[in-house]
Amino acid sequence: MEFTSNTQGIDVKYIASLARISLRPDEIEPLQRQMDDILAYFEELKRLDVGDVGEGDVTEGTAAWREDREKGELGQAAALELAVQSRHEQFVVPKIIE
């Protein structure tokens, strides 16, 4: 497997848009520099031949499976108590449809 990376010119603004985080103009340059440094550091993994190696798994194969049934531990009232804004037993968010 060819190890490819892009340690120069990572588009921080684009990645931030994927992560749903708006960045202030003064945040972009330091983040850009730090992320480039970190990605350059990751290059050392390139030294290893991992062609035949399986992927690590620390579980005992018990993870993720359980009966598909509703547990209902947190009721609607308790959930809505934490809401920033609620109305008619629902969360209120800014308008989605124009």
Next chain:
Amino acid sequence: METRRIAELGFTGLAEAMSRGEVTSEEAMAAYLERIDKRERDLNALTWVDHDGAMAAARAADTARRGGDRRRWLGVPIGIKDLLNVEGQPCTAGSRILAGYRAPYDATVIRRLRDEGAIFPVRTNTDEFAMGGSTETSCYGPTKNPWDANRVPGGSSGGSAAAVAAGLVPAALASDTGGSIRQPAAFCGVTGLKPTYGRVSRYGCVAFASSLDQIGPMGRSVEDVAAVYETIAGFDEHDSTSSRREVGMNWEELKEARDLKGVRLGVPDDFFEEGLAPDVRRLTLEAIEVCRELGASIQHVRLPHSRYGIACYYILAPAEASANLARYDGVRYGFRGKADDLQEMYESTRAGGFGQEVKRRVLLGTYVLSSGFHEAYYRRAQKVRQLIREDFAKAFETCDALLGPVTPTTAFGLGEKTQEPIQMYLGDIFTVNVNLSGICGLSLPCGFDASGLPAGLHIIGPAWSEQQVLSIGAAYQHATQWHRAHPGNWE
């Protein structure tokens, strides 16, 4: 009983003193709250203190005891990292994005301690979402090291470590994703256990990196840590990664741990190469010598892939974090940014709610999982993780446990590494591989450097070997006094 004496009892000592009628829960709680009032302003170890609730709970515990209640930790206080849900208490993970959130339920570890009568008077400071090695990324500001207020307490569980070290609580719960229990324990001169992955339920713990996160205890001795561990460990149907294996732990047996005859201990040469501070090296080697004198056989081993642990960890943990933290969108709880439409609300909530380190890691995680880079970063890191696991498995073929330093240096200065993420990350070099491998590790004090700062001995054991690791630690502490030392302003 005088305040200082109560604080010196620790967790199990206080429980025993209460059961013998030497001190009441009300007296103990008042003593701890007095210490908190005196010291907390300088330390910033706590994010929330419930004076009235704690005193009321302590009085209720005393009444219950008079009525015949003999639960093990009845009326004993324990600090809780601000990452664990305690019903009715705030739980912010040190983040502005969870401002105003109050836990609607108990985490499993809390329920288990509550069932045994424990009281939760304080929440301890943490790096935001446990992302950090210094407790400087918390929205509440940095915690100071009780041994030197100009230095960090380590992180991310720096609040728990500082609170135990300063005698603000007899023990505390914390979490460890890449060293966040063991590194602050080492920096603050206390004892901390990172249990095997799957041993302690994470239900009710704010998720950071789900294949790495583990909850564990901190205390003033191995026995205290073991007692809390024994209470919180075991299968929980609410955590799908929880193991059904028997815990098989009895902390009281550790009182008899006096020698290490027949125990095979390995010393990874890779941990003693470049970057290790001379004092930390010397103290670790002295501790290994103590273990030899106690009867252990010592052999050198190699962990050839351990050097790749930092790069591997800082790909996998941010990748998992970027997915876990996607839930913080301002819709259902916590902070919400101002916006005219939904997309803008998500972006302004996360921009205003997350601090710089969290943003950095979420972006990093998003990048390494993004189309075109997933194979090169994430999958490769998963394979390197397997190589690291195999190194440990090989070492454990001939060793019962491994010994080494917890950290390359003792506590560094406040602000020293905040602008240099890689330097901060490299401080995790001896701890991350334990998380990547899902095994257990214990940090315990092993002396002081020339500046009077504590260093930690790392005892690493195979999966499910907590009893043995704690037993080795108990034997070491019975032969040494480092864990009994406390900061100069302890009074």
